[in-house]
Amino acid sequence: MLRALAVPLLSLLLAAGAVAQEPPRVTIPNFWDPRIRLDRPEPGPPRVVRFLADDDYPPFHFTAPDGTLTGFSVELARAACERLGWTCTIQPRRFDTLLDALAENRGEVVAGAMNLSAAIRRRFAASHLYFRNPARFLTTRGNARPELDATQLQGRRVAVVAGSAHEAFLDRLMPLVQRRPAPSLAAALTALRSGDAEYLFADGVSLSLVMAGGAGDLAFAGGPYLESAYFGEGVAFILRKDDPALKRALDYALQSLWDDGSYARLYLRFFPVSPF
Template identity: 75%
Template sequence: MKRLEHFRAKWTPVRVRKMRQNKTMENFRDSKKRGNTLAVLVHLFCLGLLFPVAAAAQSIAIPNFWDPRIRLDKPDAGPPRVVRFLTDDDYPPLHFTAPDGTLTGFSVELARAVCEKLLWTCTVQARRFDTLLDSLAEARGDVLAAAMNVTPQIRTRFAASHLYFRSPARFVTTRGNARADLDTASLQGKRVAVVAGSAHQAFLERLMPFAQRRETPDLNAAVAALRSGEAEYVFGDGVALALLVASRGGNELAFSGGPYLESRYFGEGVSFLMRKDDAALTRAIDYALQTLWDDGTYARLYLRFFPVSPF
């Protein structure tokens, strides 16, 4: 059987004291993938009802995608230009519309930090998610800042910056059942709820056939199966599950075991995308991302938008 690898082989997590958040979130995408429950959770986030979880937690894992042994040269300033970022406004916590009508989110604020680091003048414009790639290809913008997994097909069309985010798969269970050392042996014969037809279902079927799958139509039904006792765990998207953990005040649900980042199932990760004819832009953004990690800006933004870390 193929050995299961967690994220430790890819990057090193950093644990820091969690800080109280001060950013509100709303308009969570009401999609079949995430469901109506998570839309409600984001409205609770807006009201500050999830903040006590963040304040009470002892530590949070912040992903580090940068190798400290690799140092990039500072790019030349180049001629003055306005760099146009494109995003979507309906996918918290990565990109969404704030209560005051402004675009914000982890990807959006990271883009703004890149611009500040490089002394660029930048704009950020929201477009429908399904139009973003074509808009970039048609030069209606210069950089795509949206939660879109980089795929081989995307790499044939566009240049991609260094990864700055990945959405791991996680196991969630009731708090009393949670264990940090959850492994394959611990899952033998366990009842695991998972969304039917999802990458998470395919992962369990292929790599954990010894678990008893309880396939559900959506994530809400999977969590309901956990609460009813029909399932002992839920396996799904870490970002969505982190919001669910936060919504219960940290008292009902908890992550169990570590994150799974098998790219074959869960994607390579999220990068800024550019047209291939602008190599200087790509190099500059890579330099900025590395320096934003080094100076702590990346960590501050991560804490701001993830009250419970999906990692």
């Protein structure tokens, strides 16, 4: 969803480290139940864990100008390794080869930001979710409002990428909007800015990066939509089913990184505008 935006966004994402030093001004999602506390796993023998990730999918995993692999998922994996005292490598591979490489034992964990699905869960195990891809309504700043529901959208012109899950969502759950199907996100943005559409409904991460790199003329309206049937179950570290100790350790590390604020610092670094 974000590959077409990769080149113009690299400098933005790398410069965003300064944002993490400021008081949080964005919504940071929380995927951990405070009532459930995980015990730190026993140290066991030293282990080397190979993480696999694509290098062209900002803000989750991409190549920095100095040639290193970085991104939200990559740095979260590194932080988990440090927390657990592991020696880890992050190996770049083409996105469409990640799961096969994991199955063939060429790595222990996929840190590629792919939505979990029933098909993935049949083949692999997964850590606790550390991200979900929300859908959002985008509009011009003067038209933005914190609350926006289906009743308020009746008869409104809404741009949406044709054939997408977002169009299917509107068709099923908001049939009274006037859909303006577009062949691409760029075309849908053009429809919004030209006034042909009053709103744009699309992937919140893609829209947040558009906003972060724009002139401040656009804003979210209403809150995030997280219906898993349309927008996916969420993002987790993916691993083989034959290593339950690895899953328990990753779950502990992720919760620990949330508890001490490390997750929030990484989130602010790579999401200068929160999709939530």
